[in-house]
Amino acid sequence: MNPVQRHTLAVLVDNESGVLSRVVRLFSGKGYNIESLAVGTTDDPAVSRITIELMVDDKQCDLLSNQLRKLICVHSVKTLTPEHAIRRELVLIKVLANESERRNEVIQIANIFRASIIDVSKASLTLALIGDESKAAAFQNLLTEFGILELVRTGMVALERGQYTIDEQTKEKGEFDYGKNVL
Amino acid sequence: MQMTGAKILLECLREQKVDTIFGYPGGTILNVYDELVNYSDVFRHILTAHEQGACHAADGYARSTGKVGVCFATSGPGATNLVTGIATAYLDSSPIVCITCNVGAPLLGKDSFQEVDITGVTMPITKCNYQVHDVNALADTVREAFAIARSGRPGPVLIDILKNVTAESADYEPLERREHKKRGRLATLMSRWDFKPPEPDREDIRILADMILASEKPMLICGGGVVRSRAHEIFRTFAHLIDAPVAVTLMGAGGISGTDPLCTGMIGMHGSQASNVAVDNCDLLIAVGCRFSDRVALKPSTFARNGKVVQIDIDRAEINKNVRTDHHIVGDARRVLELLTEQLPEQKHEAWKEEVFSRPTEVHYDERPGCLTPKQILSTIARMCPADTIVSTDVGQHQMWAIQNFHFDYPGQLLTSGGFGTMGFSLGAAIGAQAGNPDKRVIHCTGDGGFRMNCNELATEQYYGFPIITVLFNNGTLGMVRQWQHLIYKEHYSQTTLDRGPDFVKLAEAYGLNGFHVTDVNEFEEALKKALDSKTGSVIDCVIDIDEMVRPMVGGGSHITDFMIN
Numbered sequence: 044m045n046p047v048q049r050h051t052l053a054v055l056v057d058n059e060s061g062v063l064s065r066v067v068r069l070f071s072g073k074g075y076n077i078e079s080l081a082v083g084t085t086d087d088p089a090v091s092r093i094t095i096e097l098m099v100d101d102k103q104c105d106l107l108s109n110q111l112r113k114l115i116c117v118h119s120v121k122t123l124t125p126e127h128a129i130r131r132e133l134v135l136i137k138v139l140a141n142e143s144e145r146r147n148e149v150i151q152i153a154n155i156f157r158a159s160i161i162d163v164s165k166a167s168l169t170l171a172l173i174g175d176e177s178k179a180a181a182f183q184n185l186l187t188e189f190g191i192l193e194l195v196r197t198g199m200v201a202l203e204r205g206q207y208t209i210d211e212q213t214k215e216k217g218e219f220d221y222g223k224n225v226l
Numbered sequence: 227m228q229m230t231g232a233k234i235l236l237e238c239l240r241e242q243k244v245d246t247i248f249g250y251p252g253g254t255i256l257n258v259y260d261e262l263v264n265y266s267d268v269f270r271h272i273l274t275a276h277e278q279g280a281c282h283a284a285d286g287y288a289r290s291t292g293k294v295g296v297c298f299a300t301s302g303p304g305a306t307n308l309v310t311g312i313a314t315a316y317l318d319s320s321p322i323v324c325i326t327c328n329v330g331a332p333l334l335g336k337d338s339f340q341e342v343d344i345t346g347v348t349m350p351i352t353k354c355n356y357q358v359h360d361v362n363a364l365a366d367t368v369r370e371a372f373a374i375a376r377s378g379r380p381g382p383v384l385i386d387i388l389k390n391v392t393a394e395s396a397d398y399e400p401l402e403r404r405e406h407k408k409r410g411r412l413a414t415l416m417s418r419w420d421f422k423p424p425e426p427d428r429e430d431i432r433i434l435a436d437m438i439l440a441s442e443k444p445m446l447i448c449g450g451g452v453v454r455s456r457a458h459e460i461f462r463t464f465a466h467l468i469d470a471p472v473a474v475t476l477m478g479a480g481g482i483s484g485t486d487p488l489c490t491g492m493i494g495m496h497g498s499q500a501s502n503v504a505v506d507n508c509d510l511l512i513a514v515g516c517r518f519s520d521r522v523a524l525k526p527s528t529f530a531r532n533g534k535v536v537q538i539d540i541d542r543a544e545i546n547k548n549v550r551t552d553h554h555i556v557g558d559a560r561r562v563l564e565l566l567t568e569q570l571p572e573q574k575h576e577a578w579k580e581e582v583f584s585r586p587t588e589v590h591y592d593e594r595p596g597c598l599t600p601k602q603i604l605s606t607i608a609r610m611c612p613a614d615t616i617v618s619t620d621v622g623q624h625q626m627w628a629i630q631n632f633h634f635d636y637p638g639q640l641l642t643s644g645g646f647g648t649m650g651f652s653l654g655a656a657i658g659a660q661a662g663n664p665d666k667r668v669i670h671c672t673g674d675g676g677f678r679m680n681c682n683e684l685a686t687e688q689y690y691g692f693p694i695i696t697v698l699f700n701n702g703t704l705g706m707v708r709q710w711q712h713l714i715y716k717e718h719y720s721q722t723t724l725d726r727g728p729d730f731v732k733l734a735e736a737y738g739l740n741g742f743h744v745t746d747v748n749e750f751e752e753a754l755k756k757a758l759d760s761k762t763g764s765v766i767d768c769v770i771d772i773d774e775m776v777r778p779m780v781g782g783g784s785h786i787t788d789f790m791i792n
Binding site: 061110 | 345346349350353354357374415541542543545546547
């Protein structure tokens with residue numbers, strides 16, 4: 044039996060209006076909830092990269108990748124496994140820190156996690172942390188008791204370890220290009 | 227050459243050698259219709275009664291001719307009326323290009339009169355869609371749309387053009403179709419993917435050839451892909467070469483002749499006993515252009531449980547989607563079968579064929595005196611109409627009876643909504659088919675439920691002088707739903723009895739067509755003869771029994787040989 048686990052999909056797409064909704068609706072239309080989503084341009088301004096994380100089993104992940112590859116606006120799709128990829132997200136946390144003692148404690152925790160303090164006011168500190176979900180979760184747990192005023196995360200981005208890229212040529216890829224059928 | 231967007235659009239359709247456009251005008255598409263007057267010698271525009279009819283007609287045109295069907299509609303309700311038609315084409319991989327116009331740029335996004343985000347609405351049911359904001363991008367967009375609609379696994383594409391774009395001017399240079407992929411947007415697309423004609427993987431072919439050689443009980447499924455790729459000739463050669471029985475899916479009808487000695491009839495929920503049992507017993511199942519829909523595979527976990535499953539499909543995303551396969555080849559059905567045929571020696575499987583054909587490939591329906599049966603109607607049509615007659619059907623019992631009783635000989639002979647199951651599809655499709663095949667006879671089979679939905683297109687049929695013969699299987703009920711209610715819902719016939727008008731003979735006459743009401747086979751034969759001799763279209767209202775059922779039947783999700791009724 045295929046266990047349901049967190050899967051990371053990296054998708055290269057045209058940087059055009061409507062493309063994101065085309066990609067995202069493919070998941071909602073099939074009843075999947077996206078756990079994390081991050082979008083931005085790449086070194087080529089005409090191409091954006093979407094990183095999607097969702098809880099599915101391997102078979103579902105393959106089927107979704109196949110469906111994604113059929114979209115004309117999608118250039119390539121790759122499933123990034125945790126062992127072979129580095130994954131990071133940026134978390135901004137605004138913490139209540141209106142007493143100096145509490146403020147010091149928050150700063151200490153931030154230092155341990157190598158989070159940066161990016162804003163300060165009389166009553167609050169805003170911290171920025173880069174990491175994967177376990178680091179972010181541990182950080183968040185420790186800060187809860189101080190009172191988290193607001194928290195935002197960018198969504199996970201991921202790259203394959205080593206020299207390989209998303210465009211790596213494989214037989215599978217050849218098949219998928221055929222599936223796309225442009226003439 | 228400077229010209230308006232409306233003119234560029236029509237020039238681009240000319241580039242694609244479009245000859246027929248089905249459509250309905252309205253406020254935002256007025257510039258296009260204004261220009262269309264100057265193209266009356268290039269395009270035949272068929273004005274339907276409803277945009278849905280136009281879309282089904284474009285679909286029927288595409289399925290029967292193998293060319294891309296084109297339909298026009300205005301913004302808002304005009305565009306949304308296309309939606310069912312587009313979804314029908316999408317589920318059955320039929321190449322159509324729908325052109326809608328939207329409100330002008332200054333009004334866009336302001337909930338203006340007749341404004342709708344049609345590209346958003348049709349996103350899940352098109353292969354690709356576009357909204358054109360810049361007249362300079364119009365020609366390239368149309369070229370790309372046609373290329374995408376017809377290539378690979380075909381499908382519908384929608385282009386939504388803002389009204390101001392149709393009025394603005396841009397430079398247009400005529401470009402022959404074969405030059406399209408060398409220029410503009412298509413060239414950019416092509417740079418990403420391989421230019422060369424895609425070839426099936428030779429190693430995959432070799433593996434399959436070995437599997438076929440090792441098999442003692444091979445079985446083939448002829449799916450819609452064989453029809454779309456017009457691979458019927460090589461399919462027949464291949465089937466006879468490896469001497470394997472062939473089960474046909476609803477969409478695969480015509481992919482192999484129904485009279486072929488290897489054909490075991492339809493497979494699936496209403497499949498023949500021969501087909502369903504053979505698929506269950508075979509040691510190798512090769513499905514060509516078939517996606518194992520729930521109406522075919524029924525229960526994926528036990529489907530073809532005694533054999534290896536091989537899937538040949540042009541669409542990579544279909545592989546392993548519904549049924550887990552042991553081997554697959556991604557490629558065009560025709561090319562894959564050609565390569566396989568080259569590699570294989572002739573084989574014989576007499577014992578296996580004897581086993582398969584010991585079960586009936588057709589259903590025997592009892593004849594009752596004084597009662598007109600579907601079988602009698604269909605046999606009479608088959609006997610009296612030319613062999614190449616095109617048949618369009620709606621959805622439900624009459625659809626299944628038609629498939630079971632007609633022997634379709636070539637791709638595009640049967641027009642039916644298989645995947646989406648659209649009631650009201652058939653008349654529009656028949657109109658499209660007749661427009662695309664003026665020399666062929668078109669028979670339109672429908673039920674009283676489906677006919678009532680879109681019979682408005684009788685006006686179109688009459689106006690354009692299409693001699694379509696509507697054969698109405700009138701059982702006074704939504705027959706297939708009633709059959710389910712009878713078998714599964716303890717005979718609770720909730721809201722399925724159609725004990726109401728209209729008088730279909732009067733309706734036909736009101737539209738200027740011939741109307742006949744028949745209650746036995748002799749009357750039917752007489753009416754059909756008159757209809758065939760007439761230059762105008764006809765409606766033959768055939769009264770059949772309300773409790774007539776489609777047999778055999780396997781319940782949804784049941785194992786393929788667990789027949790509920792035989």
